[in-house]
Amino acid sequence: xxxxxxxxxxxxxxxxxxxxxxxxxxxxxxxxxxxxxxxxxxxxxxxxxxxxxxxxxxxxxxxxxxxxxxxxxxxxxxxxxxxxxxxxxxxxxxxxxxxxxxxxxxxxxxxxxxxxxxxxxxxxxxxxxxxxxxxxxxxxxxxxxxxxxxxxxxxxxxxxxxxxxxxxxxxxxxxxxxxxxxxxxxxxxxxxxxxxxxxxxxxxxxxxxxxxxxxxxxxxxxxxxxxxxxxxxxxxxxxxxxxxxxxxxxxxxxxxxxxxxxxxxxxxxxxxxx
Amino acid sequence: xxxxxxxxxxxxxxxxxxxxxxxxxxxxxxxxxxxxxxxxxxxxxxxxxxxxxxxxxxxxxxxxxxxxxxxxxxxxxxxxxxxxxxxxxxxxxxxxxxxxxxxxxxxxxxxxxxxxxxxxxxxxxxxxxxxxxxxxxxxxxxxxxxxxxxxxxxxxxxxxxxxxxxxxxxxxxxxxxxxxxxxxxxxxxxxxxxxxxxxxxxxxxxxxxxxxxxxxxxxxxxxxxxxxxxxxxxxxxxxxxxxxxxxxxxxxxxxxxxxxxxxxxxxxxxxxxxxxxxxxxxxxxxxxxxxxxxxxxxxxxxxxxxxxxxxxxxxxxxxxxxxxxxxxxxxxxxxxxxxxxxxxxxxxxxxxxxxxxxxxxxxxxxxxxxxxxxxxxxxxxxxxxxxxxxxxxxxxxxxxxxxxxxxxxxxxxxxxxxxxxxxxx
Numbered sequence: 121x122x123x124x125x126x127x128x129x130x131x132x133x134x135x136x137x138x139x140x141x142x143x144x145x146x147x148x149x150x151x152x153x154x155x156x157x158x159x160x161x162x163x164x165x166x167x168x169x170x171x172x173x174x175x176x177x178x179x180x181x182x183x184x185x186x187x188x189x190x191x192x193x194x195x196x197x198x199x200x201x202x203x204x205x206x207x208x209x210x211x212x213x214x215x216x217x218x219x220x221x222x223x224x225x226x227x228x229x230x231x232x233x234x235x236x237x238x239x240x241x242x243x244x245x246x247x248x249x250x251x252x253x254x255x256x257x258x259x260x261x262x263x264x265x266x267x268x269x270x271x272x273x274x275x276x277x278x279x280x281x282x283x284x285x286x287x288x289x290x291x292x293x294x295x296x297x298x299x300x301x302x303x304x305x306x307x308x309x310x311x312x313x314x315x316x317x318x319x320x321x322x323x324x325x326x327x328x329x330x331x332x333x334x335x336x337x338x339x340x341x342x343x344x345x346x347x348x349x350x351x352x353x354x355x356x357x358x359x360x361x362x363x364x365x366x367x368x369x370x371x372x373x374x375x376x377x378x379x380x381x382x383x384x385x386x387x388x389x390x391x392x393x394x
Numbered sequence: 395x396x397x398x399x400x401x402x403x404x405x406x407x408x409x410x411x412x413x414x415x416x417x418x419x420x421x422x423x424x425x426x427x428x429x430x431x432x433x434x435x436x437x438x439x440x441x442x443x444x445x446x447x448x449x450x451x452x453x454x455x456x457x458x459x460x461x462x463x464x465x466x467x468x469x470x471x472x473x474x475x476x477x478x479x480x481x482x483x484x485x486x487x488x489x490x491x492x493x494x495x496x497x498x499x500x501x502x503x504x505x506x507x508x509x510x511x512x513x514x515x516x517x518x519x520x521x522x523x524x525x526x527x528x529x530x531x532x533x534x535x536x537x538x539x540x541x542x543x544x545x546x547x548x549x550x551x552x553x554x555x556x557x558x559x560x561x562x563x564x565x566x567x568x569x570x571x572x573x574x575x576x577x578x579x580x581x582x583x584x585x586x587x588x589x590x591x592x593x594x595x596x597x598x599x600x601x602x603x604x605x606x607x608x609x610x611x612x613x614x615x616x617x618x619x620x621x622x623x624x625x626x627x628x629x630x631x632x633x634x635x636x637x638x639x640x641x642x643x644x645x646x647x648x649x650x651x652x653x654x655x656x657x658x659x660x661x662x663x664x665x666x667x668x669x670x671x672x673x674x675x676x677x678x679x680x681x682x683x684x685x686x687x688x689x690x691x692x693x694x695x696x697x698x699x700x701x702x703x704x705x706x707x708x709x710x711x712x713x714x715x716x717x718x719x720x721x722x723x724x725x726x727x728x729x730x731x732x733x734x735x736x737x738x739x740x741x742x743x744x745x746x747x748x749x750x751x752x753x754x755x756x757x758x759x760x761x762x763x764x765x766x767x768x769x770x771x772x773x774x775x776x777x778x779x780x781x782x783x784x785x786x787x788x789x790x791x792x793x794x795x796x797x798x799x800x801x802x803x804x805x806x807x808x809x810x811x812x813x814x815x816x817x818x819x
Contacts, residue, residue: 149556152553152554152555152556153553153554156553276574280571280574280575280695281689281695283697283701283704285705285708289574290560292574293574293577294573294574294575294576294577295574295575295672296575296576296577296672297577300577359669361669361670361692361693362670362672362693363692
């Protein structure tokens, strides 16, 4: 089972790349027939990824999402899953190359972090940890999607302003749609990450006896979350321009990811499992 | 006649061979088409006939044993019918036969031969032409199959190439751009500045997309009111323009004003009040109505006539690039049609059936040769040949009867193949 899971872990980035190449062909309009073939491809990739996640947890007998490999892998999986739902409901394949590229990066990071040692951290023994981890990752997914939509908004806004009406213009959706999706994803991300953070503090209190830990990761994530909340409220109250909201969403996500990476690779944190 | 002989021919006048005045002169309305089809079937001994007549082409398709021999007479007759000499003018008229005619029909229905490459309206017009002929029972098996394949060609060209993608009309280019700014036009409001023909036409295309409300501003209030009433909208005086601009999502301006109707300062102020919500402005006026500086304001998208023209040109070029890909699909179906014709046309069936029955006849005569009176052998040959011809003729008669019904025609063909164990190509 371990070998099987290992092979899948290393194969997944290549499979993601294959699917991205397919979307690149659609994006550049090289073959219109491909547009009708994306759904089975996405379902196939999703299934392979699901098998990888399940087989790994059977192999290491650990609580799900307890390592950085699992966290990034699940993040890629949920981005892929959300994208598939979006594509099926909106019938727009132009954003596929952007969103799936993000999923690929997460999956690549995950593949470089395969760790087969069982975690012994007492925090991970608490069953409610799984809820904390999965809700937080879903929150990250929503914030990642918001940043991607914001990026596409900036591109499309620029296309229309500068009259760059080529392939990129044709493939990208309307700017009001991208703006709405980015704002909605931020809102969902704030709610989910908020629940995840609260749950995390709750678990810490149960296991370590205190709601607040003076830990670099907790400080970074909580701070970024508060900035997101303030930014979102300000944008609603002051009716920020779409372009400002887009930059805010991208910047927020970059800080969040860089903060996470800093904790994992550089700093010392009790939360170092991811 | 070989089994690959395709019993089809056409002649016509199109945008490729004649100017619009001549095309107008030879066009056939629905009533005329009915008369022409009925007359051609009756007078010229063809098996089937159908017509395509649009503002860009008038084409007559005939099917039968030898279309090439009857087309000159039909052209002459049509010339008299339309009281013109254009149908006899070889500079204007083209004649196409066999698989080239099939190729041409497929190119026409898929928009490859259209004045504006890739336009989709032609498919509907070709279908109308076929339906009219079919209702008159003027389509035989070959024409039915041709149309059936043509519909598949059209579908594949649209699904597998970009030939019909991207707008190629200026008014639609505006609508298409608006769709890239607002995903849904149904909850958006449009402001039309001016009430002339250009403004009216642009308003029509946007209102076709069920925009929520139309506002019309014009120097002459009554004209604004007339246009607004067409779409149950609201009319305003010109001095109310800044107030209406606050409500509008799409603005079309087409006045004959010598000065800018909307200045950058005015738009900056309005945009701030709108919290920079997107607004799409189209300037169709010459000289311009909208200050080009407006384009620099955040959330404001300004396009003029030249910009829209450029979009149309760009899309046309893209469509032309798709022609080779589309031709590949057409070639595939021409081949399919040739195959079908070779296996299923009446001439082919008659030939195959005759050959098979003849083999049976000769085998039987050979087998019984020694028991037959030698002096009567010639009569036996004549008798059995005559029986075979009668059987073949009877089948062809039934096939002809079913020629207007593609399903029954095919059922009878299959029956012949199974019953007499004929081999397909």
